[in-house]
Amino acid sequence: MLERLPPAPADPILGLSEAFARDPRPDKINLSVGVYQDEEGRTPVLECVKRAQRRLLEGEETKSYLAIDGLASFRQLVPRLVLGHIVPVELTATVQTPGGTAALRVAAELIRRHFPDARIWCSEPTWANHPNVFQAAGLEVRYYTYADPTGVMLDFDGLVCSLDRARPGDVVCLHACCHNPTGLDLEPGQWRVLAERLRERSLLPLVDFAYQGFAEGLVEDATGIRELVRAGLEILIASSFSKNFGLYAERVGALTLVAQTSEAVQAAVSQVKAVIRSNYSNPPKHGGAIVATVLADEELTQIWEREVEQMRERIQRMRELFVATLAAKGVTKDFSFLLRQRGMFSYSGLSLAAVERLRTEYGIYIVGSGRINVAGMRTATMDRLCTAIAAVLEN
Ligand SMILES: Cc1ncc(COP(=O)(O)O)c(C=O)c1O
Incomplete structure (x- = not known):
């Protein structure tokens, strides 16, 4: 064959x-x-990573499997990094994934399994792997306007108008910051308009957060996500720690869910775990342990x-x-x-x-x-x- x-x-x-x-x-x-x-x-290799690795090497006691959703400390620390304190802890859940790519794939499979009619809308243009990943999970990919024909200016009116073609229950893949490939990002006011439009049209944002810290700062770069939260939306966030921790080869990322009730978030994350179990079963440990070690330690966080x-x-x-x-x-x-x-x-x-x-x-x-x-x-x-x-x- x-x-x-x-x-x-x-x-x-x-x-x-x-x-x-x-x-x-x-x-x-x-x-x-x-x-x-x-x-x-x-x-x-970042200095904070080298120091965290030294600690891990000395203190590590087992290479036994992680839980399906990854390290507990990672799962607690990452939502704080991504969302700050604007969402009560019980309304969020995070799972550790092998890179941002796997977070996107797990999110896409979750959608496909439970909302088979949902289509996913990507920016035109977008990161070339977005349509690959989403189609591989069985989703139909549609495109919303993002840049003008020259590719060097944001077409925000075009973006908002093209979402009129989406059906309630469709998913919209957004880049939180440092849009790949154009480098064009939304202003805070534009995020607010977009959030309102998503809410009016019952669209679910899947936010790709692959470059937190590369635009204006770790906190500033989450502005768009925070505007979506403030609008009362449910959100899926795919984080990657490949770039901002330089951990490309360690494959570490996260999928964070934000829901309106703790029951909803718990049920949703149990379905996320079911998706993971039938895919890669559980994530690799080393990269997640590095991120958690840095984020748990004030001195290492400052270095980072x-x-x-x-x-x-x-x-x-x-x-x-x-x-x-x-x-x-x-x-x-x-x-x-x-x-x-x-x-x-x-x-x-x-x-x-x-x-x-x-x-x-x-x-x-x-x-x-x-x-x-x-x-x-x-x-x-x-x-x-x-x-x-x-x-x-x-x-
Ligand atoms: C927009 C975007 N999303 C996701 C990823 C995936 O990152 P990772 O290497 O963590 O899977 C990348 C990597 O280039 C990216 O540019």
Whole structure:
């Protein structure tokens, strides 16, 4: 039977990374893959993580299974990080998942099992894996307007209008902050309007929170979620700790539910556990234990907050340096929109032809859509990057 299987199409972004790895040019630059890099081009292990790991190594007594929903300390600490104190504890429940991807998948399976008529609405554009994950769980994916045709401006009226096409009971996947791929986020007032619209139309928000701390701050970045809570909505939140803890390979994330009664939240989380049991059974321990160790300890939390701040500020500096260097190279195309976008990603507005020339002639790797990982930029290589972009834009 296996002989009859055709090869699956390659993942477009990971395929680019493979091509990058094979490229022999020593001055090649990778702005395609979605990982944070520091000024030396490394994706470092955070200091708070190293310290937490030392403690874990000394104190660990067993490798026995975790519960289906993960570590108890993790489940208590994560909702405080995500929601602060605006929701009574008994109205929330969190399960530890293998990365944000699994949180999204578990949420999608929960919806599919219990609300088979619900469709899920994704932003146009969205993270390429959203439709994959949701369709794999059996959900029908629809799209709401998000960016204008250039991809560099938010189309909020379009967003609100396109949700008129949703049916009551449909699910709306929202990016809490640092929208991937556009870097365009909603203002607090827009979140309030959106929350009201979701409530009026009985739509369930599934909020993807993969970049908490990368836009403005750990607390500030939860503004949108808090507006949804204030509007009295039920919410599903898929957190990822891949970026803000640098724990990509450890696979740690969380699915948090907010309901209106403790009975509802308890029943819902029991169904979430039933979904998990038939999927990966229970989550891996190490990443969750690191996150819980850091969040439970004041000193480690402070170190972590500083490290998140440093990553966020470096990304912002790269945005500013990139725009200034392009201008200094005489590029007349206006790139100042990059300064209003937030997080690791931005749509650069570069055409497919420009992207291809950058790769073939200059060894600069950017996703075909023009999405760039700003966190892959470095002061040391900025001049070369902008010289190349100036050259391809000139022709
Ligand atoms: C928008 C978005 N959601 C979810 C994820 C998944 O994160 P994880 O690696 O924790 O599964 C990513 C990772 O790139 C992402 O960009």
